[in-house]
Amino acid sequence: MGLAIVAPSKSKKEIANWIAVFKEIDPHIELQVYPDISKKESVEVVVLWQHPTGILKEFPNLKLICSMGSGVDHIMADYVPDQVPITRIVDPRLTFSMTNYVVMGILNYHRQLLRYIRDKQSKTWDMTNPEIPITVGVMGVGELGGDVLDKVAGLGISVIGYGNRPKSDFRHPYFHGEQLQEFLNEVNVVVCLLPLTPKTEGFLNKDLFQKFQKDTYLINVARGKHLIEADLIPAIESGHISGALLDVFQKEPLPDNHPFWEQEQITITPHIASITNHKAAAPQIMENYRNLQQNLPLANQINKDQGY
Structure with missing residues (x-):
């Protein structure tokens, strides 16, 4: 059984780190790396990014x-044979990093850090309205979204979740499906942690923004394809959105001529909210590599019908 790594966006150093962990676990593993895959018929497990x-x-x-x-x-956007399962990485460190990033963004908005950075540049001493009252809504309440809700609620901030399906006994106020407007009526900070599926692609668009409370703040840390980028600046100019913190984009790196660079109310980070750690991730893949050999259940297998 052979394994192939196909991750052209990752650097040679990153790939070398993954290979080192794979070889440490199984020194005899047959491993090929794109684009130098000469024995494609021997590949039974492929690792993708x-x-x-x-x-x-x-x-x-x-x-x-x-x-x-x-x-x-x-992966789901490409051709996948029906009989071939797909697994993903579940790492507590990913959750830790994502939650800390989102909490940072929420608190920066709540305590108006960007305003005070601008005040320093203009030598302005303004003590008025130092806090923006907020209720935080998280769209997508899986492992990541649920942890964000827990941590933000722990700070004494009101939180509400929104998802596609009903949840019984959920630990925070929760809306689902057709209750989207009810959810949006309650919040003025919206965090997108939705999985990317055909149903959620382009979910952050002008029609949704028009349903926001006035001056809602948007944080997108899910996928760039969730946001119709051309709709964001008009929503800011109309007052539906007060500003945005974006870590993901339709095209990365963000092109130099993209209007987001010049929009003062949009804060940009280069897709660093949560980075996979190869030392945690590669052993999970090797565990499934062994499970496949032994006909055992796979860890962290996704539901193809749901898309995550």
Whole structure:
């Protein structure tokens, strides 16, 4: 059984780190790395990140697809044989980093840090309205979104969750499905942690923004394809959105001529909210590599029908 890594966006150093962990666990593993995959018929497990579209068709004996991160939308957007399962990475450190990033963004907005940075530049001493009252709504309340709700609520801030399906005995106020407007009526900070599926692609758009309370603040740390980028600045100019913190974009790196660079009310970070740690992730893939060999259940297998 052979394993192939197909992750052209990752640097040679990153790939070397993954290989080192794989080899440490199993020194005899047959391992090939894109683009130098000469024995495609021997590949039964493929490890992917932002892979070339259509490459999965080149492995005739493929039995397992492993994402190098928690997201699988880059896989689901491509051709996947019906019988081939997909797994993802679940790492407490990913949750830790994501939650801390979101909490940072919420508190920076709540305590108006960006305003005071601008005041320093203009030598302005303004003590008026030092806090913006907030209620935080998180769209997507899986492992990541649930942890964000827990930590923000622990700070004494009101929180509400929103998801696609009902949840019984959820630990925070929660709306789902057709209750979207009820959810938006209650919050003035919206955090997007939705999985990316055909249903949620483009979910952050002008129609949604028009349903926001006036001056709602937006944080998107899910996927760039959730946001219709052309709709954001008009929503800021109309007052539906007071500003945004964005870590993900339709095209990365963000092009130099993109209008987000010049928009003062949009804060940009370069997709660093939560980064996969190869030392935590590679052993999970190797565990499933062994499980596949022994006909055991796979860890962190996704539901293809749901898309996550």
